[in-house]
Amino acid sequence: MTSNTIFFDFVCPYAWRGLELAQVLRKAGEQQFTLKHFSLVQGNHPDNAGQKEPVWWLTDQPGDAGERFQKSSLLAFLAAVAAARQGEEASWEFSLALFRAVHEDKKSLDEDAVMAAAKAANLDLDGFAADRKDEDALRASLRSDLAESAEIGVFGTPTFVLPGGEAAYYRFENLTRDLETARQWWKLYGEVLHSGAGIATIKRAKNRPAKKA
Amino acid sequence: MTSNTIFFDFVCPYAWRGLELAQVLRKAGEQQFTLKHFSLVQGNHPDNAGQKEPVWWLTDQPGDAGERFQKSSLLAFLAAVAAARQGEEASWEFSLALFRAVHEDKKSLDEDAVMAAAKAANLDLDGFAADRKDEDALRASLRSDLAESAEIGVFGTPTFVLPGGEAAYYRFENLTRDLETARQWWKLYGEVLHSGAGIATIKRAKNRPAKKA
Numbered sequence: 001m002t003s004n005t006i007f008f009d010f011v012c013p014y015a016w017r018g019l020e021l022a023q024v025l026r027k028a029g030e031q032q033f034t035l036k037h038f039s040l041v042q043g044n045h046p047d048n049a050g051q052k053e054p055v056w057w058l059t060d061q062p063g064d065a066g067e068r069f070q071k072s073s074l075l076a077f078l079a080a081v082a083a084a085r086q087g088e089e090a091s092w093e094f095s096l097a098l099f100r101a102v103h104e105d106k107k108s109l110d111e112d113a114v115m116a117a118a119k120a121a122n123l124d125l126d127g128f129a130a131d132r133k134d135e136d137a138l139r140a141s142l143r144s145d146l147a148e149s150a151e152i153g154v155f156g157t158p159t160f161v162l163p164g165g166e167a168a169y170y171r172f173e174n175l176t177r178d179l180e181t182a183r184q185w186w187k188l189y190g191e192v193l194h195s196g197a198g199i200a201t202i203k204r205a206k207n208r209p210a211k212k213a
Numbered sequence: 214m215t216s217n218t219i220f221f222d223f224v225c226p227y228a229w230r231g232l233e234l235a236q237v238l239r240k241a242g243e244q245q246f247t248l249k250h251f252s253l254v255q256g257n258h259p260d261n262a263g264q265k266e267p268v269w270w271l272t273d274q275p276g277d278a279g280e281r282f283q284k285s286s287l288l289a290f291l292a293a294v295a296a297a298r299q300g301e302e303a304s305w306e307f308s309l310a311l312f313r314a315v316h317e318d319k320k321s322l323d324e325d326a327v328m329a330a331a332k333a334a335n336l337d338l339d340g341f342a343a344d345r346k347d348e349d350a351l352r353a354s355l356r357s358d359l360a361e362s363a364e365i366g367v368f369g370t371p372t373f374v375l376p377g378g379e380a381a382y383y384r385f386e387n388l389t390r391d392l393e394t395a396r397q398w399w400k401l402y403g404e405v406l407h408s409g410a411g412i413a414t415i416k417r418a419k420n421r422p423a424k425k426a
Contacts, residue, residue, distance in 0.1 A: 153419025167418040173411030185410040192405060192415050197398040198386030198423040201416045202405050205380040206366025210411040 002163035007038040009157045010076040014171045016099040018158025024182040038149040041070045059143040072109035079114045081138045082131040093121035166193040174213045215376035220251040222370045223289040227384045229312040231371025237395035250290050251362040254283045272356040285322035292327045294351045295344040306334035379406040387426045
C-alpha cells in the first residue's frame with residue numbers, strides 16, 4: 001500500500017479535521033498517510049509573496065520571535081518532530097492530542113498544551129524532553145517538510161498528496177470519526193482529483209458558505 | 214424542473230467550458246440553466262477590494278474606457294443581453310458562438326466577433342442592431358446580474374448556483390460535448406456541494422496542476 005501525505009499546521013482547524021479523517025482510515029488499515037508540516041505563517045508571509053522559493057523560513061526564526069501564530073506554530077512543529085522520534089503511533093497520538101486540545105477543547109497552543117498532549121499520547125516524557133533539546137536536528141527535519149511543501153506549492157492545510165502525485169487543499173467544515181463517513185469523504189476527494197474533467201478548483205461563493213452539521 | 218444558474222464572463226476560458234457542459238445537459242433535457250453575467254474586471258478591480266458591496270461597476274463605465282478586458286467584456290455582455298431579447302435559444306446560441314470564436318478559434322473579443330456570433334446564431338440582424346442601441350436598458354439588465362453576483366459573493370467563472378442555493382466556482386481544464394461525460398462532471402460537482410463533509414474548497418496545489426486531456 002503506497003502512502004498518501006498530509007501537510008498540516010497545528011493552528012488550522014481544517015487541518016485538524018483532515019488529520020482526524022486520515023486517522024480513521026489509517027486505523028481501519030484502508031489508507032496510509034505520512035504526516036508532514038506546512039507553515040501558514042511562512043506561506044502567508046509578505047516577504048514570500050510572489051517568490052518562486054521562500055526567502056522567509058519559519059525555521060530561521062528564534063522561538064520567541066514574531067506574533068502569536070508564529071511562536072505557537074514553531075513550538076508545536078518542533079515538539080511534534082521530537083514526538084515522532086518515539087515512532088509512528090506516538091507521532092499520530094501526539095499530533096491528534098495537540099490538535100484536539102486547541103480546536104476541540106479551545107486551549108491555547110502553548111507549552112502547557114504540548115506537555116498535556118505528550119502525556120495524553122503516553123510519550124516517554126524523559127525521552128521527549130531530551131529530544132526537544134536537540135533543536136538543530138528538529139529544525140532541520142521541519143525545514144525539510146517546509147521545503148517539500150514549497151516545491152509542491154502547498155498554500156493551505158490540510159493538503160493531501162495522493163500516491164500518484166495529485167495534491168490539493170481539502171477544506172471541509174465537519175468532523176467525522178465514523179469509518180463509513182470517512183470513506184465517503186475520502187473517496188469524493190479522490191474522484192475530484194482523478195476526474196477526466198481536469199478539475200482545478202471547486203470553491204464556494206463567498207456568501208454561500210458550506211453548511212456545518 | 215427548477216433551474217440552475219451559471220454566472221460567466223466571455224473573457225474566461227473556464228466559463229466557456231462551463232457553458233458547453235451546461236448546454237449538453239440542457240439540450241438533453243436533463244438540467245435547466247439560467248445565463249447570468251459576472252464581470253472579472255469588476256470583481257478584481259482594486260477599488261472593490263475589501264468592499265462589502267462593489268463601488269466600481271462595469272456598467273458605470275463608457276464603452277471605450279479602460280484596458281482591453283474591460284472594453285471587450287462590456288461590449289460582449291451588452292451584445293449578449295441584446296441577443297437574449299430574441300429568446301432563450303438565441304441567447305444560448307449567441308453566447309456559445311462568441312465563446313467558441315474567442316476560446317476555440319482564438320479570435321479577438323471585439324465587434325467583428327460579436328457580429329460573426331450573431332450570424333452563427335441566426336439572429337435577426339436588424340432586430341439585433343436596433344436592440345443594441347437601447348443601451349440604457351441593456352446596461353440596467355447587466356447591472357442586475359452584476360448586483361446578484363455580488364450578493365452571492367461570486368469571485369470567478371463559471372460559478373454555478375444550484376436550485377437549493379448552493380453556489381461554487383467550478384474550474385476544470387477539459388472540454389466535453391459528450392452527454393455521458395457531461396453527466397458525470399455535473400454529478401461530481403453536485404456531490405461535492407451536497408456532501409455531509411461541508412466541503413468549502415478543493416483546490417490543487419500550485420505546482421501540481423490538473424491534467425489537460
